[in-house]
Amino acid sequence: MIAEALTRAVRGHVLGEGEEFDLLLGGQRPASGESVTPETALKVAAFYACVSIITSAVRMMPCEVRKDVGNNVLVPDRSSRLWPLLYSQPNPEMGAGEMWERLVWSAITRGNGYGWLERGADGRVVGIWPLNPGRVEVGRNPLTRRKMFAITAGDDRERVQWVGGTDDIIHVKGDPGPDPLLGVSVVHRLRETIGRSLSEDRHSATTMRNQGRPSGILSIPGKLDKDRAKALAERWQNAHGGSQKAGRTAVLEEGATWAAVSLSAADLELVQQRAVSREDMAIALKVPGDMVLAGNSANLHYSTDNTRDVRLVKHGVSPWTHRLQEALEVCPMLPWGRKRYPRFNPDGLLRADRKERYEGHQMGLGAKFITKNEVRAIENLPPVEGGDKLAPEIDPTPAAKRGALNA
DSSP states (O other), rough: OOOHHHHOOOOOOOOOOOOOOHHTSSSOOOTTOOOOHHHTTSHHHHHEEEEHHHHHHHHSSSSEEEEEOOOTTTETTHHHHHHHHHOOOBBOOOOOHHHHHHHHHHHHSSEEEEEEEEEEETTEEEEEEEEOOOGGEEEEHHHHHHEEEEEEESSTTTTTEEETTTEEEEEEEOOOOSSTSSSOOHHHTHHHHHHHHHHEEEEEHHHHHHHOSSSSSOOOSSSOHHHHHHHHHHHHHHHHSSEEEEEOOOOOOOOEEEEOOOOHHHHHHHHHHHHHHHHHHHHHOOGGGGGGGTTTTTTOSSSSSHHHHHHIIIIIIHHHHHHHHHHHHHHHSSSOOOOOOEOOOOOTOOOOOOOHHHHHHHHHHHHHHSSOOOOOOHTOOOOTTTSSSSOOOOOOOHHHEEEEEHO
């Protein structure tokens, strides 16, 4: 039975239920009192933006099969039968970019991403399908000590549909946690920050919906009875309730006096706190602050957009692509063969403007470590005859002096 095969099965990967997820995150709600789940976390604009920036960048980095030709030089191996699965189309329903994006999205928000390997009649892998992490349980077989996976039914998560091992599942882990079998989601790490942001959003929305704030207030001296107070409150709400009616002047009767209305210190602090929350999200997910409008000084470190993109790829995106690479490499069912490795190519994200690219090409040609046809391939141009040879060495000695020396 499943209980015998998976002695350490972990339930609760379905993170849609607030109370269950709060218990999974450590047994208590955040200090803000908000229920923090992957779905509610994505309602925070800054968190959604950071996750979207990282996963979209992964989608733009094609996964290539590289072959070691000696001296740790890796070149693309388009002849590998894994190339079309990893580079272009892993299954009939989606492109490779969408699948890698889904796996990283699940690893960030839920802690673990899973891909199921479809086999053909001959046992070879013919497709890779991303799985809903909420339907996957992970454990260890007590006899073989191998990691095992159980996939539950979509309509009944207590009913196991399939059980398999590492030969059948690609497992991409999120942050390291106490259990080496599983990763930990960023939502778990940032639950206090996300909870605070949710509370700020809720406060702002409630204020805009309920608080009628005209440019001034006319107050009535004395005490109103219940009916008159109720009627006055209804008139006030009808005249000033909601953001579309803000700024109107209140006109009341019976010797009312005027009092101007301005933003309170608490409201001013809320504006600043929302900026701090955006900065916290950008720092935690290693996304350049200016990409999520976090802080006035967020772009001081970037002299150009290209240097900013380098920092994004190096610190924010590459850790996740390396996790994908490692998950692919340790899967014994994928026929890597001898000296073949999966590698995500970041060149598309690091592509400089035309002037900088051409200057770099010229330097490479002058240093004689790149050929004309290699440069043309980078620029998506067809090769030219004689372009596969490095530029000949040029003797800097003047011709007249060389003749005298030879004589």
